[in-house]
Amino acid sequence: MLSSEIEIDIRFSETDAMGVVWHGNYLKFFEDGREHFGKTFGLEYLTIFDSGYFTPIVKSEIDHKAPVYYGQVIKVITRYIASKSAKIMFEYEVVNITTNELCATGKTMQVFLDRESRTLELLTPEFYRQWKETHNQ
Amino acid sequence: MLSSEIEIDIRFSETDAMGVVWHGNYLKFFEDGREHFGKTFGLEYLTIFDSGYFTPIVKSEIDHKAPVYYGQVIKVITRYIASKSAKIMFEYEVVNITTNELCATGKTMQVFLDRESRTLELLTPEFYRQWKETHNQ
Amino acid sequence: MLSSEIEIDIRFSETDAMGVVWHGNYLKFFEDGREHFGKTFGLEYLTIFDSGYFTPIVKSEIDHKAPVYYGQVIKVITRYIASKSAKIMFEYEVVNITTNELCATGKTMQVFLDRESRTLELLTPEFYRQWKETHNQ
Amino acid sequence: MLSSEIEIDIRFSETDAMGVVWHGNYLKFFEDGREHFGKTFGLEYLTIFDSGYFTPIVKSEIDHKAPVYYGQVIKVITRYIASKSAKIMFEYEVVNITTNELCATGKTMQVFLDRESRTLELLTPEFYRQWKETHNQ
Numbered sequence: 247m248l249s250s251e252i253e254i255d256i257r258f259s260e261t262d263a264m265g266v267v268w269h270g271n272y273l274k275f276f277e278d279g280r281e282h283f284g285k286t287f288g289l290e291y292l293t294i295f296d297s298g299y300f301t302p303i304v305k306s307e308i309d310h311k312a313p314v315y316y317g318q319v320i321k322v323i324t325r326y327i328a329s330k331s332a333k334i335m336f337e338y339e340v341v342n343i344t345t346n347e348l349c350a351t352g353k354t355m356q357v358f359l360d361r362e363s364r365t366l367e368l369l370t371p372e373f374y375r376q377w378k379e380t381h382n383q
Numbered sequence: 384m385l386s387s388e389i390e391i392d393i394r395f396s397e398t399d400a401m402g403v404v405w406h407g408n409y410l411k412f413f414e415d416g417r418e419h420f421g422k423t424f425g426l427e428y429l430t431i432f433d434s435g436y437f438t439p440i441v442k443s444e445i446d447h448k449a450p451v452y453y454g455q456v457i458k459v460i461t462r463y464i465a466s467k468s469a470k471i472m473f474e475y476e477v478v479n480i481t482t483n484e485l486c487a488t489g490k491t492m493q494v495f496l497d498r499e500s501r502t503l504e505l506l507t508p509e510f511y512r513q514w515k516e517t518h519n520q
Numbered sequence: 521m522l523s524s525e526i527e528i529d530i531r532f533s534e535t536d537a538m539g540v541v542w543h544g545n546y547l548k549f550f551e552d553g554r555e556h557f558g559k560t561f562g563l564e565y566l567t568i569f570d571s572g573y574f575t576p577i578v579k580s581e582i583d584h585k586a587p588v589y590y591g592q593v594i595k596v597i598t599r600y601i602a603s604k605s606a607k608i609m610f611e612y613e614v615v616n617i618t619t620n621e622l623c624a625t626g627k628t629m630q631v632f633l634d635r636e637s638r639t640l641e642l643l644t645p646e647f648y649r650q651w652k653e654t655h656n657q
Numbered sequence: 658m659l660s661s662e663i664e665i666d667i668r669f670s671e672t673d674a675m676g677v678v679w680h681g682n683y684l685k686f687f688e689d690g691r692e693h694f695g696k697t698f699g700l701e702y703l704t705i706f707d708s709g710y711f712t713p714i715v716k717s718e719i720d721h722k723a724p725v726y727y728g729q730v731i732k733v734i735t736r737y738i739a740s741k742s743a744k745i746m747f748e749y750e751v752v753n754i755t756t757n758e759l760c761a762t763g764k765t766m767q768v769f770l771d772r773e774s775r776t777l778e779l780l781t782p783e784f785y786r787q788w789k790e791t792h793n794q
Contacts, residue, residue, distance in 0.1 A: 258692070258702060259542045259685055263535035263590050269440040270414070270533055273407035274670055281669070291669060292728045303406040303447065310441045313501075316537050317703045364450075395555070395565060396548055396681055398674035400727050405670045411533055418532070428532060429591045453674050454566045543714040544688070547681035577680040578721045584714065587775075638724075 248326040248381055252282040253343065256316055266313035272350050273306060276338050279322035280354070283336070287326075289377055297373040298361050301334055305355040311348050318344040328383040332358055332370045385463040385518055389419040390480065393453055403450035409487050410443060413475050416459035417491070420473070424463075426514060434510040435498050438471055442492040448485050455481040465520040469495055469507045522600040522655055526556040527617065530590055540587035546624050547580060550612050553596035554628070557610070561600075563651055571647040572635050575608055579629040585622050592618040602657040606632055606644045659737040659792055663693040664754065667727055677724035683761050684717060687749050690733035691765070694747070698737075700788060708784040709772050712745055716766040722759050729755040739794040743769055743781045 254275055262268040284290035294301050314320055320340055327335035333355055340350040358367035358374070370378075377383075391412055399405040421427035431438050451457055457477055464472035470492055477487040495504035495511070507515075528549055536542040558564035568575050588594060594614055601609035607629055614624040632641035632648070644652075665686055673679040695701035705712050725731055731751055738746035744766055751761040769778035769785070781789075 255689075255692070257685060258536060258688055259544055261537035262532060263537070263539045264437055264439065265537045266439075268533045269443065270407060270410035273410065274668060277407070277669055278666075281666070290728075300401055302401065302403075302450070305444075305446050306406065307444045308442070310439065313439070317701075392552075392555070394548060394551060395673060396551055396679045399669060400672035400674070400676045402674045407670055411531060414531060414533055415529075418529070427591075454564075538711055538713065540713075543717065544681055544684035547684065551681070574675055576675065576677075576721065576724070579719065580680065581716075581718045583716050587713070 248283075248287060248383065249323055250279070250283040250286040251321055251323050252279055253319060253321045254278055255319055256314060258316055261316045264313075266315055269308065269310060272308050272310075272340060272352065275320065275322050275340055276306070276308075276324075276336070276352055276354055279324035279338055280336055282322075283324040283326065287381060289334075294373075295361065297371065299367065299371060300359040300361055300364070301356040302359060303354050304357050306352065307354075308350055308352040310350050312342065312345075314340075314342055314349050318342055320349065326381075326383065327353075328378070332367055332374075334374075385420075385424060385520065386460055387416070387420040387423040388458055388460050389416055390456060390458045391415055392456055393451060395453055398453045401450075403452055406445065406447060409445050409447075409477060409489065412457065412459050412477055413443070413445075413461075413473070413489055413491060416461035416475055417473055419459075420461040420463065424518060426471075431510075432498065434508060436504065436508060437496040437498055437501070438493040439496060440491050441494050443489065444491075445487055445489040447487050449479065449482075451477075451479055451486050455479055457486065463520065464490075465515070469504055469511075471511075522557075522561060522657065523597055524553070524557040524560045525595055525597050526553055527593060527595045528552055529593055530588060532590055535590045538587075540589055543582065543584060546582050546584075546614060546626065549594065549596050549614055550580070550582075550598075550610070550626055550628055553598035553612055554610055556596075557598040557600065561655065563608075568647075569635065571645065573641065573645060574633040574635055574638070575630040576633060577628050578631050580626065581628075582624055582626040584624050586616065586619075588614075588616055588623050592616055594623065600657065601627075602652070606641055606648075608648075659694075659698060659794065660734055661690070661694040661697040662732055662734050663690055664730060664732045665689055666730055667725060669727055672727045675724075677726055680719065680721060683719050683721075683751060683763065686731065686733050686751055687717070687719075687735075687747070687763055687765060690735035690749055691747055693733075694735040694737065698792060700745075705784075706772065708782065710778065710782060711770040711772055711775070712767040713770060714765050715768050717763065718765075719761055719763040721761050723753065723756075725751075725753055725760050729753055731760065737794065738764075739789070743778055743785075745785075
């Protein structure tokens, strides 16, 4: 299974008046994880863009298990989910390194849009088919 | 069914380099919807806080149907989902008023934490039981 | 003097672990004020864009006078600052309506970039010259 | 002169519909720089908090020199500005590492609030006086 791991320092601006990281900011952590996965395995936003596609998020889910406080450090584990369809899917685990607790899990699904027409690609783009083959996915 | 509706102007800062609203910002729109529902039906964050509780989000989901561009106006329809457990659940519809398209749907689940101890309340708090009774939920 | 006024509800996500609005979010309030000014007086982002220009912010300043808490309502007063140069300048006052306190003041300066080449326009664009004339600025 | 340097990857969510980093996000980069300075020289938010103080930003300025695009890497140089008054002041330089351009400069000023009463401290807190002495400021 393809996965990558990245450490993230919490920004003060990411906390809220409950003193913890505001729930919506986890989608930024997932983005960091996804981007890091892309750098590690050659599936970056700009590579995709240069191949002629946008890959907007069409679905996202977050399950919160424990709060994260300012001053704590987290890591995001990003796992690639193989699929036959023209989609990119990831699962995430956010672990609070300071407390060694699992603080959140999540999922995202991306589709391919033609960069110019912004229409949905129903078939797997060639560059992505090759990427999957190279990585046995 | 209890529901409320609020119009929101898109902020330029909420767009991304694809020229559309960044997907994570929909959780802010859901927050706006939830807050507006709270004002309309007497279930505001500060009312809950004054009753001795925090109600953090423990689960959230977004399904994106269509992009929203800067300059467009959206409305968020927030529907209360009745439940026997000690939870607050909402469903959301984000409608692009400018194009009359449904652009996203979503769900959130909140639990009750004791404000002082930050421990989970397994039983429905009395103030919430009364609120549900008043609104036939 | 040209000025406009807009009320804004604070989002919970805009607060930080000190329990008040995070200082950087005032630039979003200034953006709201500027956008509202644009709608009121016909100087909107999209009008400018359609005239062939981007108007990025090249300078911004915020002076904080008093904190704003969640649940409070603010208004932003946006004042146009006349200038002979090819710039758009505004001054802002953020007033806490709930407490009737002035909570922040600020300034922004925008320049004109050609939309295609992204080069700086040193001369006042014709559409802006006409806008200034129409409004005696 | 005390200064520190930190590299930052741009998040996709930090870009806007002009395709560049939204101007307000530089205050997050300044926060990253300030936090890194604090870690390097023992003047962290949590140290200050444990000494009995909040240090809210009361003034901030940003001057933009050049845009930053998604996929580029920046560094923030944070310089401590010595002062006799009960304030913490920093100057910032944001350099685009990818293009080797200076993209922004800025300043912030923080004051000391008593953590409990939230009243302004007019005299330099003892812990800060010692910190300045230790670092010859």
